Amino acid sequence: MNKTAPLLVLALLSISSFNSQAAVTANVAASSNYYWRGVTQTDDGAAVSGGLDYSNESGFYAGTWMSNVDFGDQTSYELDIYGGFSGETQGLGYDVGYIYYAYPDAEGDSDFGEIYGSLSWQWLSVKASYMTHAQNDASAEEDMLYLELNASFNVFNDSELALHIARSSGDTVMEWTGEDDSYMDYGVSLSKAGFTLGLVKTDLDSQDGVKAFVQYSVDFDL
Template sequence: MKAQRISAILAVGAISMGAGAWQTAAAEGPNAISANLGVVSNYIWRGQTQTDNQPAVQGGIDYGHDSGFSAGTWLSNVDFGDGTNYEWDLYAGFGGAVNDDFSYDLSVIYYAYPDGRDLDFSEIGASATYKWLTAGVSYTVYGQADDAPGVANGQAMFIQGDLYYNAALDFALPYDLGLNIRGGYYDFRYNDGGNDYGHVGASISREAGEFGTFSFNYDQILRDTYDEDPKLWIGWNKEF
């Protein structure tokens, strides 16, 4: 599942908290292409490790147009304990600013696991940002596991109708530090809420110029039917 990217304030780990965890390429002119490379000590997505608490190397390519349209692709290694070794995401979206304080993003993303079984799924998402607050929702429109919902090796099998709600606060701190405080709730369609869960997290990040952005991160699931141990991890990300 797609990582939350680093920005000037957010740490590696979606940016977001939104389903559209991708960033619009920034450059002069109507078209822009950027690339990103990251390394994390634990790939955490919506509170859950995607690498069995092991490191991950991640990267992608993004296209952005000054109309607000963006598209891109992103790769990461994963480890679900079933022989699935990597994730490949394809995404597109549209975003804009209403004024200096309010902006919005609409997105569609396909999460692919080419060497996995019944794991692929697709979401549409919407989020809005007002000053330091961002809130969003993602809806699963397709899942390969639609005919066999459940949980495999501790990983949810995503099906049509799943909903994910999220919110985050972002603050600029002294010494070029950024603070991100986040939370989310997964409402799964199957099992009458037996697999639903909430999670919280926080990140401190700092840009280091040409050396990229470094972060220290905390994430935790708030339900004892999952691995609810606190996850502390570090990340590095650089855009080109």
């Protein structure tokens, strides 16, 4: 997996050079914490992340994203690789794709993959993600479903208020959390000019209480 990101970068840049309707963008961010489905991935420490995305007029897109993580072992970073198709028909947006979560320096095989699909209308979106496979150390059962409902509104002076509620379920959830085979997570955030202030919460006993984070991100065209 270590060689995948550089190869993908070269592929995206090569494709964009031959397609005038294609776009390649990059993003970098710094955050006080990295939460994934309501659970910290950095042991409540800061995170620095970055990604590269390719898209064209057909609706096809592909990209990669990386962040530091801290699981209490030697694993130091996460590398995601994804691709899919998105578009809009009669005011209804759609997005279907696949994402591979890799942890190249993990002690064991912790990688896993998911397929996902979402529908959006105006300010509301629904999304489902389902684990398709996992390495032995990630899950013996390879069973996890994530359902989420998101809403976003323009408020104040060009600020965005985002609301989130979701449910994780499956044997993998119990294996990872050591608690029930399902839990809820909630979030609210306010973003403007690259800055985001957010609150997250789950109903897991080990993640009790509301957690706050602040993030600054920058996107730019290549």
